[in-house]
Amino acid sequence: MxxxxxxxxxxxxxxxxxxxxxxxxxxxxxxxxxxxxxxxxxxxxxxxxxxxxxxxxxxxxxxxxxxxxxxxxxxxxxxxxxxxxxxxxxxxxxxxxxxxxxxxxxxxxxxxxxxxxxxxxxxxxxxxxQLEIATLPGNPDGIASLRDLTESGLKVVLCDTSVPCGAAARKALDAAELELTPVSYEQDVKSALTKVELKEADASLVYRTDVRTAGDKVEGVEFPESADAVxxxxxxxxxxxxxxxxxxxxxxxxxxxxxxxxxxxxxxxxx
Incomplete structure (x- = not known):
C-alpha cells in the first residue's frame, strides 16, 4: 500500500x-x-x-x-x-x-x-x-511554465471554453499574454486529463485536484498565472x-x- x-x-x-x-x-x-x-x-x-x-x-x-x-x-x-x-x-x-x-x-x-x-x-x-499543467510522468518535455506549452511540436489539450476549466485556461493564457492552439478541445476536465494519461497528448491544463487524483499517471506543474483563474x-x-x-x-x-x-x-x- x-x-x-x-x-x-x-x-x-x-x-x-x-x-x-x-x-x-x-x-x-x-x-x-x-x-x-x-x-x-x-x-x-x-x-x-x-x-x-x-x-x-x-x-x-x-x-x-x-x-x-x-x-x-x-x-x-x-x-x-x-x-x-x-x-x-x-x-x-x-x-x-x-x-x-x-x-x-x-x-x-x-x-x-x-x-x-x-x-x-x-x-x-x-x-x-485552481489550474495546473498535467504532463506525462516524469515530465519528459521539461515543461516548467505556461509559456512552454506554446513550443512547436508539443501536443497540448485544453477544455473547451464553454466549460469552466476551459474558461479558466483562457483567463490564464490572457494573463500571460500567450496564444495557444491545442490539438483538441475537450468537453470536460476529465477528458482533457485522460488524453495525457493515455499519452495521446504531452500536456493539458486541468485542475490541481485532477492532477492529484490521477496519482502517478501524470505529473503536475504549477504556474503563477493560475492565480488569475481560480x-x-x-x-x-x-x-x-x-x-x-x-x-x-x-x-x-x-x-x-x-x-x-x-x-x-x-x-x-x-x-
Whole structure:
C-alpha cells in the first residue's frame, strides 16, 4: 500500500466518523444550510430515499466519497451522481432533467440554472479550484511554465471554453499574454486529463485536484498565472427536487467540517 493510499483511507475513515455526527446534528436542527437559510429546519426525522446529484466532473472522487459517507450516516438513503461538464449539466437541468442538487464548477454555469428558475434559494460557494499543467510522468518535455506549452511540436489539450476549466485556461493564457492552439478541445476536465494519461497528448491544463487524483499517471506543474483563474464552485438545492429533505442533508455534509476535510484533502481550496 502506498503512502498516498494509506492517507486516503485514514482521511476517509475519519471523515466518515465525523460525518455521522455532523449529519445527525443536521437532522435534528443543526445550522448547516443549502442556500443561506437553515437546511436543518427542513430535515426533521429520518432521511430516506434517493438523492440525485448533478456535479462537475472534477468533483467525482470527492463527491463519491461523500456520497458513501452520507449513505452510512443515513441507512435507507442512496446518493446517485451524474458527473460531467458543468455547462452540459446546467443545460439538462434547465431543460427539465430531474435532480435534487447541482454542484457547478463556476458561478456562470450555476447562473444558467438559476435564470431558468430551477434553483431553490441562493447558491453557496463551497470550494474553489485552481489550474495546473498535467504532463506525462516524469515530465519528459521539461515543461516548467505556461509559456512552454506554446513550443512547436508539443501536443497540448485544453477544455473547451464553454466549460469552466476551459474558461479558466483562457483567463490564464490572457494573463500571460500567450496564444495557444491545442490539438483538441475537450468537453470536460476529465477528458482533457485522460488524453495525457493515455499519452495521446504531452500536456493539458486541468485542475490541481485532477492532477492529484490521477496519482502517478501524470505529473503536475504549477504556474503563477493560475492565480488569475481560480474558479468558485457553487452548490444549490433545486426547486423541484424529488427528495428535497435528504438533498439538504447531503448539501449540509458537503459544507460541514467533515465534508471540507475530504474536499481539501483532494486539493480543493476553501471557499
Amino acid at each position: 502506498t503512502t498516498r493510499t494509506a492517507d486516503r483511507i485514514l482521511r476517509t475513515a475519519g471523515a466518515a466518523a465525523t460525518a455521522l455526527l455532523a449529519l445527525s446534528a443536521c437532522s435534528s436542527g443543526g445550522p448547516s444550510s443549502a442556500s443561506g437559510s437553515s437546511a436543518a429546519g427542513h430535515t426533521s426525522g429520518k432521511l430516506s430515499g434517493t438523492v440525485t446529484v448533478f456535479a462537475a466532473a472534477s468533483l467525482k472522487e470527492s463527491f463519491t466519497t461523500l456520497g458513501e459517507d452520507f449513505e452510512s450516516a443515513h441507512p435507507g438513503t442512496r446518493v446517485t451522481f451524474s458527473f460531467g461538464g458543468s455547462d452540459t449539466l446546467a443545460a439538462g437541468i434547465a431543460g427539465g432533467a430531474p435532480a435534487d442538487v447541482f454542484a457547478a464548477a463556476s458561478p456562470g454555469t450555476m447562473a444558467v440554472v438559476r435564470d431558468a428558475g430551477s434553483v431553490s434559494g441562493t447558491p453557496v460557494t463551497f470550494v474553489r479550484n 474558479n468558485d464552485y457553487p452548490i444549490a438545492l433545486l426547486k423541484d427536487a424529488p427528495n428535497a429533505e435528504a438533498a439538504q442533508g447531503f448539501i449540509a455534509l458537503v459544507r460541514s467540517a467533515a465534508g471540507q476535510k475530504v474536499l481539501t484533502g483532494d486539493g480543493f481550496l476553501e471557499p
